[in-house]
Amino acid sequence: MADVAEISGPQTAIEPRGARPRHAFSRRNIFIYGTLILVAVYYLIPLYVMVVTSLKGMPEVRLGNIFSPPMEITFEPWVKAWSSACTGLNCDGLSRGFWNSVRITVPSVILSIAIASVNGYALANWRFKGADIFFTVLIVGAFIPYQVMIYPIVILLREIGIYGSLSGLVLVHAIFGMPIMTLLFRNYFAAVPEELFKAARVDGAGFWAIYLKIMLPMSLPIFVVAIILQTTGIWNDFLFGVVYTRPDTYPMTVQLNNIVNSVQGVKEYNVNMAATILTGLVPLIVYFVSGRLFVRGIAAGAVKG
Amino acid sequence: MTSVSIKDLSLEFGAVSVLKDLNLDVGDGEFLVLLGPSGCGKSTLLNCIAGLLDITDGQIFIKGKNVTWEEPKDRGIGMVFQSYALYPQMSVRGNLTFGLKNAGVPRDEIARRIERAANILQIEPLLDRRPGQLSGGQRQRVAIGRALVRDVDVFLFDEPLSNLDAKLRSELRVEIKRLHQQLANTMIYVTHDQIEALTLADRIAVMKGGLIQQLDEPLTIYNRPRNLFVASFIGSPAMNFIKGEITGTNGSPVFRAGDLTISLAGYETQQSLAPGHCVILGFRPEHITISDVPGPAGRSCEAVVDLDEPMGADSLVWLKVAGKAISVRVDSGRRYQPGEKVFLIFNPAMASLFDVATENRI
């Protein structure tokens, strides 16, 4: 603001008129954009390194500079990571894991969101005695380290008789997604005007009719957030994937771990990086496509005062 | 015949008692307004009638049927909400038909009712729009339509106009009044806007702290408020209050507050006005006249103008009388200057007297 004082100083040669003069390179702008760009670089470096490395051949990787762009671009590592990298005797890369991940993620996301949204709706709009106690337990559950729960869940799944099956894993994801998802939906539905809900009751709509016809159509933002969070969370899960499935249904992350850790002599960093990118691709795409909705939904569901 | 009848209704939210042993009978075809300050339990009462809140004790009858534990949809009521509460993702038609479809009303009957409601409320051209594409007034009309198509005996309104601006509010007020004349349904209408209450109601129930303070016709409430609360709550600009005592001379009572004495001859009351009784005297601003010359003795006094607030058609003049601020409503033709000396003339027949201790009308 020092510059303003200068201009409107005693020399009334220029009579201030119209918009306040502004400099594109004011100290403020340099500071803001400078900081942002610097931080952006920090955030982008790993992605850059991953991409660049994955496009180099092994000799080039061994030569050394991880930041230098590839002298000769090769897609070999990508092909290898996708279709021929080996774990033990299986040499079909990540391709199998990809479809397994899809088969795990889709039903898990659907189930966990279905349960949590109905649940959040019941908690927000149909409060009943005792619900808060369960909900509090659930929220505290969000803090319990997964490792602590592995064994009890093994027993639980064994007792139900779905250990090792896909449905077992889906159930596990639904269970561990429940606290945060329910919280999200509960907050969102609690912010829906209560009168809307009352109007529907006067109109004779019951529990499910209100949920399906009134609440669902108006909760797109929060569903987007829930889908994004669950998709990335479940897709990225390693621990449950490895503990609660069997090799023919291993998700992609487990296969990534296998490829990265199955060192055959020298570490093939380029293949590892390609595999890493491939594994992260689905959640990344989800983020890039719906990032804007995500922020809006977060504002609607998470940050309610 | 009573349309809605409430017996000993109590409602508690946890430890907080919001309604206390409330009794209320609403006649068939009556327009009853629940009026009261924020938080007095108006909406709560309405929600109890609608079945949207579980009551703690008491009974509710609608059309002679005990509906205390019925579902809202089975009570024969329609409800209009302050925030409109339209289903945002449905068209206006969808909003109107949602309840009927839920109730399994046949198609042609639905069409008939929609047509009638749309006709009455003049919303035919809006039927295929979404609520988001409507103005505030149109939304409110659709909300009324949603209650209308339910073809019920009792309409409940919860501050249906308070989200609208003043102009629209007065327009829709007239429409609601017309609608009532046309349909002759029972209507229970919650508001905290007294103009609405006064213009719409057959009877007004003034509430405070979960209790009904006075249940009467609008002009009775305006002119003969039963207690200090009703007197001060109703009327804008508010009633002027002066604290003083009765000093009876020769059977004709006189009100005295410091130097100010006002004869109470002509004041109608069942009780006797015993000398020495501490009372509060209330005058509405329009029941005091400003004059340049003193009026009859004992009904007039001198005052100094403090402030003149022109309000278009009339003005509110604030004056100081014996150290007290008094407001008087006058025609806006003449402006008064601060400091100007004038005389006030009181009409005891239009006054209200309240006991200081009980705050009830004497």
Next chain:
Amino acid sequence: MTSVSIKDLSLEFGAVSVLKDLNLDVGDGEFLVLLGPSGCGKSTLLNCIAGLLDITDGQIFIKGKNVTWEEPKDRGIGMVFQSYALYPQMSVRGNLTFGLKNAGVPRDEIARRIERAANILQIEPLLDRRPGQLSGGQRQRVAIGRALVRDVDVFLFDEPLSNLDAKLRSELRVEIKRLHQQLANTMIYVTHDQIEALTLADRIAVMKGGLIQQLDEPLTIYNRPRNLFVASFIGSPAMNFIKGEITGTNGSPVFRAGDLTISLAGYETQQSLAPGHCVILGFRPEHITISDVPGPAGRSCEAVVDLDEPMGADSLVWLKVAGKAISVRVDSGRRYQPGEKVFLIFNPAMASLFDVATENRI
């Protein structure tokens, strides 16, 4: 001497032009109200004066100094916001002193100013509370206090009372008026409540679509609106409008709309009322009288009562005249029944005539 002077002010938000070449001079110590419907640019104008928005073109002078490029704090203004905008985690005292401390005002001076403001606004007992512990009216008072302690020449108010309930609003209105009389600062006050505007203003600027429609004293605006917009925007209940044409007989103009004819003799205008001119005739509800017998020929007509809305002190009666709805304000002593036949008497001296094409007053 002008206190605030705005020259050719324009403001655009991207492609949207909100204010267009606006000129406005506010006198020293004047109370100017900016009145207009929502979205007309009132707040925008106020923010430009405060320096909170960067203008697109034009100049702003405060106390003769060009402040177009000054920071808000250096303009010598204090501002009060609709939402109070108090700093929620600071005590009332903190709210009042925060700005002063930043400006490096000495301690004893701060104490002096706080004391004065607290005294004027009667918030001494509240000084150590948090805003969350205050009622709406108290918060508003603190918000005014924050502007007060800045010891500035110009106060800007952006709908300071619109979040309060009606009763409180009328109380605080009086307080603000008193404050102005006491301080004699320049005040620019934004509202869309016409009662506020009429009661508070020395002059009112009625705005629409970023343009000032009329800038005049309250009663002039009320009684002689310059155009149809001002006429319809000001006054509640609203002015009655009838569309028709001038039919001159013998130099004394007559207004005719279908069967209805009203003599315009006595209507003040600079322009000639040429026969055949299409006009809109406006009458305020209080400028029509209801009578059981017909009035003088050419100034009276028959009407049928449609609705009677009692509003306490007076009533609004809706009638049908030659197929048109007309509202008349009467004393609430007499009630009218729907269907009743009465006569209306018009006073041309209080009428307003507008050109149909330009919508300007004739």
Next chain:
Amino acid sequence: MPQQKRPIRLLRNLNAKIAAVPMMLTATFVFAGGSLWTVLYSFTSSKLLPRFSFVGAEQYERLWAAPRWNVAVENLFIYGALSLIFQFVIGFLLAALLDQKIRFEDTFRTIFLYPFALSFVVTGLVWQWILNPDFGVQSVVRSLGWTNFEFNPLYDADIVIFGILIAALWQGTGLIMCLMLAGLRGIDEDIWKASRVDGIPTWKTYLFIVIPMMRPVFITTLVIIASGIVRVYDLVVAQTGGGPGIASEVPAKYVYDYMFHAQNLGQGFAASTMMLLSVAVVVVPWAYLEFGRRRHG
């Protein structure tokens, strides 16, 4: 008039109760039941399989005597404190910068947020690679001429926790920034205007007015960060495997290792119980205040 019977309480809102059954089951059997089971068996000498052979507090004595556990707890405190501070500070600063009506806001936001889409496993691998002294930052800087440049966090026991922190911040601050941004956007514009009229510098407005107003957002954020801290595991495993030595061990890893590698469930359960206990001490009062009592509105 007939006096109507009050309906049975349990059957009112039946559908809502049915809908909440999954939650009740999960809360009861998985979270409460699982925790209880864990606590119970932490007093046993279970090895590979849970067996109810009561040994009292023996497992706890051993746990707190184990240097590795103490290192893990200490690490968690350091990591937790640092991560909490940095996530808040960086997240808030970024949000504040993005809130300055800047150009390319969307682009910047996406850049800051995308790492959140990646798993800790991926994050760990990438940063392990970037921080590797033989190919990563250190070797690149050295090859530029500064041959004495020393930046080798993953193989230096004293600073390895910072190496993990760098990766954790990279992965997590985006979300925090989003939350903060949403919170900032929720603050009344008029507050900003009032402070400008009062002539309060921007930084003071943030510090004394805006930040105190963002309490609810901060609490949400705190919950999210804190739950992440207690659970930190994958990142450590992928990045350092707990090394060098035991320098970057964390409690969750201790639990996992002793339950499964060492095949000493009792010991693992004892460590789990300690984690549960610390979670309970922090979270239960908070959850009670947040969800248990505030029931009006």
Next chain:
Amino acid sequence: GPAPATELEVTHWWTSGGEAAAVAEFAKAFDATGNHWVDGAIAGSGSTARPIMISRITGGDPMGATQFNHGRQAEELVQAGLMRDLTDLATKEKWTEVIRPKSLLDSCTLDGKIYCVPVNIHSWQWLWLSNKAFETAGVPIPKNWDEFVAAAPALEKAGIVPFAQGGQAWQVNNTFAVLMLAIGGKDLFQKVYGDKDDTVAAGPEVAKVFKAADDARRLSKSANVQEWNQATAMVINGKAGGQIMGDWAQGEFQLAGKVAGTDYTCLPGLGINPTLATGGDAFYFPLQKDEAKAKAQEVLASTLLDPKTQVAFNLKKGSVPVRGDVDLNAANDCMKKGIDILGKGDIVSWTDQLVSQDTQKQFEDLFSEFFATAMTTEDAQERFAKIVATAD
């Protein structure tokens, strides 16, 4: 008659180059019986894989067969009745006669019943040396640990890491155990690990072993690798002087086309004390409900012990067959050295059999801390003795 093709899932953690090649031999042989080997490799060493295997078995979704280090890892699973009893098959195929040393089968035996099939004999006690590295440094190839330590400065001067040590806990722990056996001798080893004698563990003889461990720590300072085969790769490439690792490292040398004696040198027992431990891998067969699977399990069990399979597998894996009656002419230099020692009976049981996994883990924690920090040998020994005192 030929059994109908049954798919049998086999889990193991053999994922490095040499290991994968070896396990392929098993798969080939099993597939040749008309059944199908479904490979369930889990990368990242036994400590990653075992929890998963155990969860699967206890979770009621057992695999067809699974690798464990025989010894005490699966003890409780057997006790819990989750493992298949192979005694009948063993009697039929006379395992007690063909499998040697006898201790291998003992480790599979509980209450007189046999529950696992040992498939190879592994010994840890090898020092692998890169001939190229020593040539570069201009010093003769050491013949034992002490010479190796003495040659280290020369290697360092030449920019070669003297001692390649993977950072993972199991590696450092075993390195110490190898030093214990080689430097302290068979008796000391037995007293510490077998008898869990904590006074011995705190005594001067073990202090000597700690001195040697201190040397190893010093020489491996700049290795910066985690996985064992990365460390081996350093030796193969001449970037490191030597590595202590089990005989499976040989698989990596072979895969890289290196020849024992010319490219690399192996010193069993670190060239001091040529005693080998007979650890190894074994396959367990979790109980299956499916009849066909149970049959296939039996087929697999006998396939694993088939002489031809044994040879093929062990040649690739670099380990010694469990059968004494197979022809091992194809074995290379190093393997022959090993077979010789085994033949002489200079054998001990390895730590897997002697102490529980729990104790192992505590050792691992201690040594991974020891190797990564500047902990004094005295402190380390004191803590070592404490663990020995409570070991089971």
